[in-house]
Amino acid sequence: MALEIPKTSYSGKIREIRLGKGDKSITVGGETAYPFYLFEGGIPNLPKIAMEVYDSPPEEWPEAALEPFAGVTDDPVAWAKKCINDYGAEIICLQLISTDPNGLDRGADEAAEVVKRVADAIDIPLIVWGCSNEEKDTEVLRKVSEVCQGKNLIIGPVGEGDHKKIGASAIGYHHTVIASTPIDVNLAKQLNILLGNLGVPDDSLIMDTTVSSIGYGIEYCYSVMERARMAGLTQQDEKLQFPVICNIGKEVWKAKEVKIAEKEDPKLGDARKRGILMEAISAMILLLAGADVLIMRHPEAIKLVQEMIAELTAE
Amino acid sequence: MPLTGIEIFKSLPKTNCGECGVPTCLAFAMNLATGKAELSACPYISDEAKAKLEESSAPPIRPVIIGVGDRALKVGGETVMFRHEKRFENHPGFAILISDTMEESEVDSRLDRCKQLQYQRVGLTLRPELVAIKDDSGDAAKFEDLVNKVKQSNQCNIILMSSNPDILAAGLKVCADQKPLLYPADKNNLDRLADLAKANSCPVAVKASTLEELTQLTAKLTESGVKDIVLDSGARTVRQAFEDQIIIRSAALNKKSHSLGFPTIVFPCEMTNDPIKETVIASVFVAKYGGIIVLSDFQGHSLFPLLVERLNLYTDPQRPLATTEGIYEIGGPDENSPVLITSNFSLTYFIVSGEIEASKVPTYLLIKDTEGLSVMTSWAAGKFVADTIAPFVKKCGITDMVKHHKLIIPGYAAAESGGLEEELPGWQILVGPREGTHIPAYLKAWKP
Numbered sequence: 001m002a003l004e005i006p007k008t009s010y011s012g013k014i015r016e017i018r019l020g021k022g023d024k025s026i027t028v029g030g031e032t033a034y035p036f037y038l039f040e041g042g043i044p045n046l047p048k049i050a051m052e053v054y055d056s057p058p059e060e061w062p063e064a065a066l067e068p069f070a071g072v073t074d075d076p077v078a079w080a081k082k083c084i085n086d087y088g089a090e091i092i093c094l095q096l097i098s099t100d101p102n103g104l105d106r107g108a109d110e111a112a113e114v115v116k117r118v119a120d121a122i123d124i125p126l127i128v129w130g131c132s133n134e135e136k137d138t139e140v141l142r143k144v145s146e147v148c149q150g151k152n153l154i155i156g157p158v159g160e161g162d163h164k165k166i167g168a169s170a171i172g173y174h175h176t177v178i179a180s181t182p183i184d185v186n187l188a189k190q191l192n193i194l195l196g197n198l199g200v201p202d203d204s205l206i207m208d209t210t211v212s213s214i215g216y217g218i219e220y221c222y223s224v225m226e227r228a229r230m231a232g233l234t235q236q237d238e239k240l241q242f243p244v245i246c247n248i249g250k251e252v253w254k255a256k257e258v259k260i261a262e263k264e265d266p267k268l269g270d271a272r273k274r275g276i277l278m279e280a281i282s283a284m285i286l287l288l289a290g291a292d293v294l295i296m297r298h299p300e301a302i303k304l305v306q307e308m309i310a311e312l313t314a315e
Numbered sequence: 316m317p318l319t320g321i322e323i324f325k326s327l328p329k330t331n332c333g334e335c336g337v338p339t340c341l342a343f344a345m346n347l348a349t350g351k352a353e354l355s356a357c358p359y360i361s362d363e364a365k366a367k368l369e370e371s372s373a374p375p376i377r378p379v380i381i382g383v384g385d386r387a388l389k390v391g392g393e394t395v396m397f398r399h400e401k402r403f404e405n406h407p408g409f410a411i412l413i414s415d416t417m418e419e420s421e422v423d424s425r426l427d428r429c430k431q432l433q434y435q436r437v438g439l440t441l442r443p444e445l446v447a448i449k450d451d452s453g454d455a456a457k458f459e460d461l462v463n464k465v466k467q468s469n470q471c472n473i474i475l476m477s478s479n480p481d482i483l484a485a486g487l488k489v490c491a492d493q494k495p496l497l498y499p500a501d502k503n504n505l506d507r508l509a510d511l512a513k514a515n516s517c518p519v520a521v522k523a524s525t526l527e528e529l530t531q532l533t534a535k536l537t538e539s540g541v542k543d544i545v546l547d548s549g550a551r552t553v554r555q556a557f558e559d560q561i562i563i564r565s566a567a568l569n570k571k572s573h574s575l576g577f578p579t580i581v582f583p584c585e586m587t588n589d590p591i592k593e594t595v596i597a598s599v600f601v602a603k604y605g606g607i608i609v610l611s612d613f614q615g616h617s618l619f620p621l622l623v624e625r626l627n628l629y630t631d632p633q634r635p636l637a638t639t640e641g642i643y644e645i646g647g648p649d650e651n652s653p654v655l656i657t658s659n660f661s662l663t664y665f666i667v668s669g670e671i672e673a674s675k676v677p678t679y680l681l682i683k684d685t686e687g688l689s690v691m692t693s694w695a696a697g698k699f700v701a702d703t704i705a706p707f708v709k710k711c712g713i714t715d716m717v718k719h720h721k722l723i724i725p726g727y728a729a730a731e732s733g734g735l736e737e738e739l740p741g742w743q744i745l746v747g748p749r750e751g752t753h754i755p756a757y758l759k760a761w762k763p
Binding site: 269276278313 | 436
């Protein structure tokens with residue numbers, strides 16, 4: 001009896017969107033099959049990894065995560081350049097941690113000025129991620145949109161509560177919007193509809209369905225992403241046919257398991273390798289669930305995941 | 316495809332004798348269809364009908380057990396391609412490779428790591444379950460010695476690996492009672508391995524060079540009477556092995572392929588020489604359908620993330636993991652430390668306890684049994700309300716552990732603060748933050 005290779009029947013396609021401007025812009029999305037199911041369909045654009053840069057020196061990072069960026073953590077421009085020149089970053093994600101009202105509470109003008117400096121200093125796509133406080137993000141991201149007009153930044157998180165104001169300024173100043181929802185495929189779809197109604201073009205929207213590290217509920221994120229991809233590819237759900245972005249690095253490196261020294265708990269092994277592996281494995285399974293852009297921290301974890309993307313798509 | 320009650324009914328004697336425990340054959344058929352009854356309860360069913368029904372009721376992917384006793388590993392038995400469709404049933408086993416050409420000290424330290432590397436999480440013990448003993452020496456006596464050593468010193472289940480059936484037989488002499496997995500049966504030794512497997516009632520892994528060949532070999536093994544089979548498609552590139560896992564799972568579930576309806580074995584240890592990369596490769600097969608995952612070594616920094624990933628993806632989506640009710644002391648709290656209470660959804664517990672640790676403020680965290688529901692859900696369901704929280708706070712013993720009597724409740728349960736002050740005389744109820752990320756700032760500002 002000959003073996004019959006089963007095939008999924010796909011009826012949809014993930015939209016392609018272009019991140020950034022000019023020669024170094026990057027296109028993501030466009031899949032016509034489940035992640036890496038190359039025997040069933042195409043992946044015209046491989047998933048991409050963005051490297052994190054913080055707009056103020058990180059305070060709680062374990063040594064393993066700080067070491068690769070020694071000397072530049074107090075200068076976002078130098079940090080971004082180091083990511084590009086030393087680690088070959090293709091996308092930068094500027095995390096506007098300093099704007100958090102529960103932290104430094106830096107004002108919108110000052111934050112936007114930093115974004116502008118980074119945006120002007122690099123020629124690769126720039127993601128700008130706010131502090132996840134809706135009021136503050138509205139203020140800051142609108143200012144960012146304005147001062148970086150036409151650069152096609154990727155800005156977010158944009159949630160149901162702040163989608164109108166941030167969405168409108170992103171439309172006006174030509175940026176891509178990150179539609180963020182809390183681990184629920186229906187909420188994700190609803191926000192995409194709302195942003196569409198507002199006038200955000202289909203090729204300027206990327207979804208963030210919320211992610212967490214292994215050990216911290218990644219299974220929920222994984223299944224929501226799988227369901228969204230399934231709806232988009234096999235159930236003709238056009239409002240879920242958007243590429244997905246995962247801000248995973250910061251989730252992994254805040255877990256207590258990456259901070260425990262080997263001498264505190266020898267069974268957990270080398271702390272540096274453990275942190276890198278927790279980040280790489282978290283990112284890897286998000287890729288298997290449908291991530292198009294991963295925001296990551298450690299250069300070695302990034303390299304591992306890039307090698308895996310290459311292996312999974314090798315001829 | 317499982318049969319319906321009516322289809323099963325057609326094959327039953329239709330005598331309504333009642334000896335199976337229900338009054339009619341139709342009722343019995345309905346119970347069979349829903350898995351509430353066993354076919355063996357019917358004393359009059361014909362052998363022919365029995366064979367037919369057993370075949371159609373067999374799971375699409377056969378569960379295979381390696382080893383004996385409490386620690387035996389069950390793999391296979393999967394029913395879905397995606398975990399949200401139902402759940403993944405039996406998590407893959409991790410195996411450490413031990414060769415009979417390794418130095419004795421290396422063997423000892425590997426066996427020691429098998430025993431030591433166990434982790435407690437949400438009331439469960441996470442541990443690897445297999446040792447793959449590989450014949451590299453070609454010397455049956457040497458192999459036998461190593462198998463004996465593993466058997467004596469270890470509590471892991473065993474995979475015997477040799478291309479020479481005589482050497483496998485030598486290993487079996489020592490550990491047949493442990494029901495090891497024999498690896499590999501291929502086109503050259505299939506009959507011999509089938510005999511060994513049957514004589515010792517052991518599962519056997521088939522190795523082919525293509526999926527096509529794999530189906531032929533398992534069909535032959537099945538014909539010869541071997542039931543417990545594990546599949547190795549032979550792929551040793553990540554891409555090919557990944558695709559093979561998906562095709563095998565899908566062929567068994569969607570095309571009812573009996574010859575591929577078995578768990579798989581994969582070898583990340585043969586796909587790279589870099590142990591760190593090997594770990595990431597293994598993580599792919601945890602998610603995508605590996606049954607047994609053979610690693611070149613176990614180290615805490617690589618095994619722990621894999622065990623946690625496996626725990627996560629094999630959690631039943633319909634039954635959230637729960638943490639045990641009680642008082643959790645974080646950072647060495649004393650009588651002046653803050654007291655927080657939250658639900659016993661394990662994710663809530665991990666996030667809240669993680670944030671408390673990050674705050675470096677020694678704290679008592681009370682975990683109330685909410686049947687694994689999160690704060691908002693359990694509050695809405697009446698399981699995290701004043702009437703249930705107050706009795707728990709009274710009896711858990713926290714009253715004698717702190718001087719102040721101030722209880723911090725989650726922001727999402729703020730509506731309970733009034734009720735709690737009534738139910739807990741002498742306690743002051745404080746409404747804490749809604750989100751875990753705001754806990755450190757809250758605790759740092761807290762004064763008894």
